[in-house]
Amino acid sequence: MAGASIIEINDGTFEQEVLQSDVPVLVDFWAPWCGPCRAIAPVIEELTTEYAGKVKMAKCNVDDNPKTPSRYGIRAIPTLIIFKGGNVSEQITGAVAKSQIAAAIDKVVS
Known part of the structure; x- marks a missing residue:
């Protein structure tokens, strides 16, 4: 489940919350x-x-929202995708180390 600072997105809110962020x-x-x-x-x-303040974090349940994962060719979970300006900047598949996720975020925010 998403915590207070992580937003839940779905097929209907993806465009506004992610692509237009x-x-x-x-x-x-x-x-x-x-x-x-x-x-x-x-x-x-x-x-x-x-x-906080640099990157918005969101979760998308693939069972409840099949359109969005399909749109991005997601076949394995967990998959983390970092979007910047409406485009895919980084993608990580699998449970990886925190440092690997942080390095991917740093590439996008720096």
Whole structure:
């Protein structure tokens, strides 16, 4: 589940919340039954605090919202995609180290 500072997005809100965002957006494509998704959730929470004001963090449940993951060719979860200016800037698939996610964010915000 998303924490207070992570927004839940769906197929209907994706365009406005992500593609039209003034700041880069990290979207965590996940599902409740996915163990690795649950494993990286606390890492995403920490990064949300560390990058507050620089990057918007969002979660998209792939089971409830099939259109958006399909649009971006997501076949494995968790997949993290960082959007900047409405375009895909970085993509990470799998439960990876916090440092790897932070390095991808740093590329986009610096």
